[in-house]
Amino acid sequence: MLHTIFRAFQISPTQVQQLRLGHTIRGKAPTKSRTIRERIDELNYKDEIYTTRIDIGFAAERKSNSRQEQIDHIKKMKNDKQLEQLARNHQLVIDLEESKKVWLETLGPHHKKQIADHYGVFEHLYGEGFFTPHLNLEIFYDVKDLCIPVYTGNVIKPSEAIQPPVVSYKSDADSLWTLVLTSLDGHLTEHNKEYVHWLVANIPGGDVDKGDVMIDYLQPFPLKGTGYHRYAFVLYKQDNKISYELPKVLTSSLEGRTFVTRDWYKTHQEVITPAGLAFFQTSWDLSVRDFFHNILQEKEPIYEYDFPEPYIRKQEWFPLRRPFNLYMDKYRDPKEVKKEYLLWKLKNEDPFKSPEPPLKFPNAQPLPKSMPSWLKLHEKKLRLQWGRVNDV
Amino acid sequence: MFGHKDIRFIKSLVRLNSSTPKEFVNRNPRNLERMRIGRKPDGYHLDKPGRKFWHKLAITASNRTVTAQVLHYINGPVIEAKTSEWALQKQLYSIVDTCAYINLGRVLAQRCLECGIYEMYCDLKPLEGSKVEKFLKEFENGGIKLQEPDVYKNPHPWDQYRPEKPWEVTEE
Numbered sequence: 001m002l003h004t005i006f007r008a009f010q011i012s013p014t015q016v017q018q019l020r021l022g023h024t025i026r027g028k029a030p031t032k033s034r035t036i037r038e039r040i041d042e043l044n045y046k047d048e049i050y051t052t053r054i055d056i057g058f059a060a061e062r063k064s065n066s067r068q069e070q071i072d073h074i075k076k077m078k079n080d081k082q083l084e085q086l087a088r089n090h091q092l093v094i095d096l097e098e099s100k101k102v103w104l105e106t107l108g109p110h111h112k113k114q115i116a117d118h119y120g121v122f123e124h125l126y127g128e129g130f131f132t133p134h135l136n137l138e139i140f141y142d143v144k145d146l147c148i149p150v151y152t153g154n155v156i157k158p159s160e161a162i163q164p165p166v167v168s169y170k171s172d173a174d175s176l177w178t179l180v181l182t183s184l185d186g187h188l189t190e191h192n193k194e195y196v197h198w199l200v201a202n203i204p205g206g207d208v209d210k211g212d213v214m215i216d217y218l219q220p221f222p223l224k225g226t227g228y229h230r231y232a233f234v235l236y237k238q239d240n241k242i243s244y245e246l247p248k249v250l251t252s253s254l255e256g257r258t259f260v261t262r263d264w265y266k267t268h269q270e271v272i273t274p275a276g277l278a279f280f281q282t283s284w285d286l287s288v289r290d291f292f293h294n295i296l297q298e299k300e301p302i303y304e305y306d307f308p309e310p311y312i313r314k315q316e317w318f319p320l321r322r323p324f325n326l327y328m329d330k331y332r333d334p335k336e337v338k339k340e341y342l343l344w345k346l347k348n349e350d351p352f353k354s355p356e357p358p359l360k361f362p363n364a365q366p367l368p369k370s371m372p373s374w375l376k377l378h379e380k381k382l383r384l385q386w387g388r389v390n391d392v
Numbered sequence: 393m394f395g396h397k398d399i400r401f402i403k404s405l406v407r408l409n410s411s412t413p414k415e416f417v418n419r420n421p422r423n424l425e426r427m428r429i430g431r432k433p434d435g436y437h438l439d440k441p442g443r444k445f446w447h448k449l450a451i452t453a454s455n456r457t458v459t460a461q462v463l464h465y466i467n468g469p470v471i472e473a474k475t476s477e478w479a480l481q482k483q484l485y486s487i488v489d490t491c492a493y494i495n496l497g498r499v500l501a502q503r504c505l506e507c508g509i510y511e512m513y514c515d516l517k518p519l520e521g522s523k524v525e526k527f528l529k530e531f532e533n534g535g536i537k538l539q540e541p542d543v544y545k546n547p548h549p550w551d552q553y554r555p556e557k558p559w560e561v562t563e564e
Binding site: 106107124152153154184228298303 | 411412413415416417418419420421422423424426427429464467469470471472477478479480481482483484485486489490491494495498499502503505506507508509526546548549550551552553554559562
């Protein structure tokens with residue numbers, strides 16, 4: 001009797017909580033457990049030191065108070081009988097170009113910053129730095145009377161960007177500018193570095209042709225199979241004339257083009273300030289192959305996404321109720337299995353004859369009666385092009 | 393929510409004798425979503441539908457303004473347009489009437505095209521003849537698809553079919 005009382009005193013508080021044994025199997029009680037959102041946020045939590053960002057750009061220009069003008073304009077619109085008629089008949093269509101012009105002066109820069117963050121442009125250009133592109137950078141590629149503009153993340157094919165684009169922006173005649181085009185994802189060997197595709201320094205006013213070309217324009221070359229690469233144009237305002245201590249690259253080779261914008265900006269941050277931003281995405285097309293063969297004189301690399309290997313559980317001595325041939329195939333060397341199928345395929349082919357037409361009703365062809373059922377199924381799969389036959 | 397950490401590409405065996413390295417990393421955070429191999433936040437089968445997307449269209453109307461946003465499942469609102477912003481309000485008679493919705497659709501479509509987001513999920517079920525329906529119609533006319541493709545699932549060797557790889561489809 002004494003013994004049991006002694007035991008009762010020793011029960012720890014955690015043990016007392018676990019009285020509802022049926023529920024503990026499914027995790028903690030709803031009041032105690034966290035939601036999936038909370039758990040994911042906890043996993044992705046980063047300390048303030050790593051998430052603090054620094055604004056390296058210009059502050060917004062202070063505009064004269066135009067609120068009164070806006071109110072007057074709205075009043076004028078409300079009194080416009082013709083406009084009211086249009087609005088009531090659902091025919092009022094606004095001018096998109098005019099609307100965009102106003103947007104660029106008001107909310108445009110902030111929206112551009114938002115989307116650039118979404119594409120991780122600032123993170124990969126400056127690390128913790130960012131800027132609001134208050135200066136509108138108008139860039140377009142001129143391809144056979146077709147003008148392909150660069151905005152913020154639109155897709156442009158590499159064949160459309162072979163020639164350098166036309167760049168324009170608003171500026172004073174006596175100001176100096178630097179224009180840089182870098183590929184954020186394109187580096188062939190070091191993935192945290194960039195290639196600089198174009199660097200024009202000391203541009204007087206808005207005339208890019210009069211600037212010093214430090215690094216000549218090179219067309220974008222997104223590799224086959226690696227998806228969409230970002231290419232970012234950044235316009236910096238200079239305080240005075242600078243000779244960037246960079247080796248000049250005036251040929252279209254990749255030597256000397258390896259670049260880290262963050263380090264470059266760090267050395268010159270006293271005299272340059274980023275003001276304008278435009279970037280585009282691009283994916284492989286045939287012009288990339290021509291670029292590798294004709295300009296780099298190299299074999300074109302081709303990549304494929306590295307999917308995780310499928311999970312295959314440990315092999316059993318006696319796999320009950322499993323088809324033995326399919327089961328064993330999973331544990332064989334995949335190369336060997338593929339070779340078997342390839343040999344089967346080549347066996348029926350004759351280089352001097354045209355291939356036989358495919359069977360019209362493949363399942364209606366009789367199989368010998370003495371054939372075991374697993375082999376019949378295997379034969380049917382070959383005829384219907386199901387499963388592993390597709391791998392060769 | 394989910395990080396895109398594993399963005400490695402292994403060079404196919406045929407070209408092993410090229411001078412470039414075997415592995416290549418694409419840092420573009422939107423790349424896997426465009427290539428249809430990124431993850432969508434799946435697994436909320438018992439919840440109200442509307443969570444499985446990369447980008448989603450949302451409209452919020454108030455007495456004073458109508459806001460249309462494109463939401464990303466991690467980054468939240470990435471593209472926005474409001475009828476009360478001066479770019480739209482300057483040319484509108486009213487900022488909450490049908491014309492406001494129609495023009496909002498046109499402006500948002502233009503902004504989406506400029507930002508390279510051409511497809512998005514949309515779970516709005518507007519009534520026939522409503523303002524939202526007209527907004528969606530204009531939005532689609534602007535060149536945006538209101539459906540997102542499914543995630544490409546890499547087939548196992550023992551699977552019956554081999555679906556077409558989206559990144560190998562190139563238009564000539």
